[in-house]
Amino acid sequence: MTDTVPPPADRPVAALAATYTRRTFSALALAFAAAAAGSRRLEAAAAGALPADLAADFGPPRPFSFESLVARAQAAARKPFAPRQVSRVAAASFDDHARITYGAAQSLPGHIRLFPTRVETAPFAVGINVVANGQARALIGSKGLFGTDRPAEAAGFRVLYPDGHADWLAFLGASYFRAAGDKNQFGLSARGIAIDTGTMPGAEEFPEFTEFWIEDKGDTASGADAGAHIVIHALLEGPSLTGVYAFDTRQTAKGTVQDVKATLFLRKDIARLGIAPMTSMFCFDEATTIDRRDWRPEVHDSDGLAIWMADGERIWRPLENPPEPRTNAFRAENVRAFGLMQRDQRFESYQDDLNFYDRRPSLWVEPQGEWGAGAVMLYAFPTISETVDNIAAFWVADKPARAGDRIDCAWRLTWTSRDLAANANARCVKIFVGPGGVPGGDPIKGATRYVFDFEGDALAGLDRGSGVSAEVDLDPKVVLHKAVGPIAGRDRQWRVTLDIRTDGLAARDFRLFLRRSGGALSETVIKSVRP
Template sequence: MVYTLTRRELLIGGVCVGAAGLLPRLALATASAESRFGPAEPFSFDLLKRRARELAGKPYAAPVIRAPEVLEQIDFDAHQQIRFRDEAQLWGGDGGGPGIGFFHLGRYFKAPVRIYAVEGGEARELLYSPDHFEMPEGHVARNLPEDIGFAGFRVMDESGKSDWLAVLGASYFRTSGPFGQYGLSARGIAVDTASSKAEEFPRFSEFWLERTGDGGLILYALLDGPSLSGAYRIAGGPPDKGIVQDVEAALFTRTPIEKLGIAPLTSMFWYSETNREDAKDWRPEIHDSDGLAIWTGAGERIWRPITNPPIVTTNAFVDENPRGFGLLQRDRDFENYQDDGVFYEKRASVWVEPNNDWGAGSVQLVEIPTDDEIHDNIVAFWVPREPVAGGQALDFSYRLHWLAAEPHPAPIAQVVATRIGMGGIPGQPRPPGARKFAIDLEGPTLAGLDRQSGVTAAVESSRGKIDNTDAYPVVGTDRWRVLFDIEAQGHEPVTLRMYLRQGGDALSETWIYQYFPAAVV
């Protein structure tokens, strides 16, 4: 079963606690700066990898949850009442880089993490104190031990009032992207997601934070879970330089893993113009991402619109040494969302760009049915073809681009909308069970072309009958539209493929869609 997060806006709600500042930047008057740090110890990424390898050679030990009965009472509303003290930010206001704030433990994040500040090859642990945050008199969190620990952290922007990177829960992390709006999340690893086994959630249990000197941050993390351990180095710059993170992951397995998901992305999709029958809310569309984009090792560009299927589905796109993939939000028009509270049109797209050869495997897309926007029901990741055995060492290097669109757009037409409606021809008897697809595309390869230019749509289906195919420029726009009907009976899904061509040349990316005939009334 795939785990789905609820209370998705928790990170935006400002529920966080304070952090002690690195010497001499601690601004709390209630205690000395020295008391906020553990002793100095050597640190490097090589030392962290050595520790992860040694950890994988031992039996897994689950995190110890202290005062669980108190933490259980800190629900979403109680968590909202805890306010991080701005003056307690690590490095806050010293001009040398981003300030760091901290998240408080609670019902949804009970396992504490250890956090260290790194400088000059040495690390000192930041020690939790209730002095770092404010809460109302009589708040249940006041009953926690005074060394209970932190749940995670957030990296502040120059103002010190808003954050651009948040790390909280399991191995999840996300940024506010190019528009300053949180949406989908990245994860360190996915283990047995949508497989025959129960999904595991390895967690980042310890973090080391190091400033780069140019306003950026290097995040080191120790990953641990029942099946593997790992060492991560995630280096990224501040938002004003574009949010790009270079990730190095050294993984060490304890046991065989049925499905290992590399560079996983987690998002939300409820409905769009593709599944208007699911639109129970007043807003026209609700989603953090509207499609999976893939740039294959062979150079093909693929666009797979995300769906809200009737059952849990997994689609695998077999490839070798992919050039990139990502969950994207292509629709940036406010009129299509009408939500001025959470601004879905501003949700970041995330593109995964491998920095080394990943070999043979597949990009996999997991889609889980949902009837609300509070569930993260979409997952995408890379799965190596070779089985993962116990005792293995695996290294993956990749770059995460948090941006508005693909960082390396192809000089061909892209899909900009997918719509589905009643099949057949107006004014004539409608074939029972027929559905019409309308796909809009735009891009440089279509410039100056018209109906006499020999442009056709190549449409294929895994089963059923394709009819009434047409491709033409949309009057008054730079777009082309492809129309076709599909007639298919039964419950099995239908895989559809389409691209525009002129003679033997492809003019567009390949559109792929999974259609469920029985789900349409």
């Protein structure tokens, strides 16, 4: 693992060069809740079929295929990048935007509602096409598709539940999208691509989905497993590359699943090309020792990065709100899976009955095919606001990304409250940090106490005589105290307590796992060290 400190960030990872922020999404969500009680005209139609009163808003049918989009993206990559023009009818205020977005309006097949352009946060219009039976029809008008009669253009779209009470999937701004998990709650976001995230000042680039093709496939199954099935294609355009994506998206009882296929064409060399990127927010948790200035115990969309290595090792990197921007790279050749997880799902941990952080989904990435040599990268920068996404994770290949390259890759995204990173071994479920030494006694000067709680079936029936040890890769001279044992009164839970002399410690992090008879009993925790 390597560690570098990039220059200070002046905007959230999820900020889009004057387009879209978490604050906007939160505010729009509140506006939607208020509008949900109002009238809304949501026409039901056969899967993929356009209602008769919308036919005039669409052009004639044209043959459609993924391969045709690949050809368009490849041709575009041979031409210089041309910045898009701001929509002339973009809403000027939040109130106007909310009325246009959430007023009574018609939906497209698949319960699709359009987001309108807005001057401050989503100023660029996107193309919208409806696909059925291998034919695509382009949206050429907007009558009845927005909440007011004023002219409007689409900046993105959202997919609603059949009764229209809320949305479960949204694409809006640059290449950002997000889906609800099995607890019907939004949280972290994903992106089509990440370019130079956490490198030089101002270097990060935000390519944009410029046109979408949406195909309603109807329900995936019947009974308890019934859910929407929508296939979304998108063209990507940016200064450094072009691309085409397919998102085969299915609702299930266990969360939202998206099979993603992408083909990219590079216009320029790219220093850090992030595949399957995701962005999240981590403000603080019970291990945070800084002044929180907040009454809630924890505030975060995700609490850890999980990685499933090719050799079977499971890695857990607890997220932090760092004192300075920080990038970590975790070697992961042919990585099996990785994701930003919201492992703690107890309401008591957050005490937040407005944002419901306990319901936020995790996002698990499973490469389809072998991705080869590379690393999972984690980028974090400090924030004092829960409206700022300060966490990013993605995979970067060892092979340099060069102008003229074509890159084909595929992965599965699962948005769920289940911990897909878990296996039979124990998981780290809690971490506490404080002064070194015995509680109630004088603190050990220059030392920090780290407490790790593990839980899992692998610990069932074990006691202090079972030969369980805590393995730490620090110099024994800096480990002033180490204890491991079952937590009294807690089934399948063990605690590791470490006092580490952190003053002058060269290591920026350390690895810890539980071992018995030569085999691992737990995942490997990689914890950063703070003096």
